[in-house]
Amino acid sequence: MKLSSPIFFDIPNAEICLYRNFLYDSQEEILYKELLENIAWQQDLIKIYGRKIPIPRLTAWYGDPNMSYTYSGILMNPHPWTLTLSLLKSQIEERIQHKFNSVLLNQYRNGTDSVAWHSDDEPELGETPVIASLSLGASRKFELRSKVKASLDRIELLLNSGDLLFMSGTTQKYWQHQVPKMRRVRESRINLTFRYIIVSGN
Template sequence: MSLFAEAPLSLPDADLCLLPAWQSADVADTWLAQLLEQTLWEQPQVRLYGRLHPVPRLVAWYGDPEARYRYSGLVHQPLPWTPLLQQIRDQVAAAVGQPLNGCLLNYYRDGQDSMGWHSDDETELGPEPLIASLNLGGTRRFDLRRKGQTRIAHSLSLAHGSLLVMRGPTQHYWQHQVAKTRSQCAPRLNLTFRLIRSPA
């Protein structure tokens, strides 16, 4: 894939590419402002050790009608694409050379909003899923570690307008997180596009 030929990240048993400036600042600014205004945000609760806790960020799941997706123990019915999300989806799909039928939006309002360690390895995504992660707003650190290990093996700074693509065996061998931080950081919006192959 020529688009990513100059941006690979070298990790064993992984296939990652980062395009730090996939979109210009002007386009990224426009997308960020419109998406924050148009998205139907929710803050679902997950059950941990018998108690319900709100997830530490706002989320929304958009997609084709059949793109039901199970994560965090919940089955999510997709909201219909907005014109802007459809436009962005088409651009990302063209960039990665694969159809994409769903998008999970995560809104990190400040440094205390976070995403814990996980892999995007749900059955619905198939054995070697492609995850295309578009980042808008404040820069946050993205950590990777080997499954079964506790040590962070690699970290990336995901900046405004950047596109991170994970594919191949990555989700089988690696986990990732966006940790809480006490550092000052602007609100961040992350869009992860994927292909639901067998809906929940």
């Protein structure tokens, strides 16, 4: 791990910071290949006007036992942590001093894969979700827009391989984010969002 200093963004009602080059280049490549080959990637379907269509990316959900999670109406049961994922989790936890119990992985096969505007505000993430998002592979745009003030400018970041984006506080309450299509991008990208699910009754 490189101890690059984080960039803090001055965004109203949001807490966002970015660690550029969080990983060593050598770790990045090994990790990317290992995840591409060994993660249990699945193609989820989403119901739109009664028709089931494939979402434009592959996903996988890993975590502690019982951390099931509903994402875009899809109930996901976690696969148990792989050694690679749990080492990565510890590395991130140590750096940002926050605990995680699950990770959602997205694979964008090329620039036509994407994720539409949304907030990571599912009830199981609590009032102020804490998300650590690691990018590997192709560089892709990551955009933020305010849910409450249309007058606020959109924020656009380019997330490169090895970057770690950290979102906390009221970011999910007041802002949405998306990874838009970038049709000229031919290479794939893997993104891991480490999350903390609050189990009801705890």
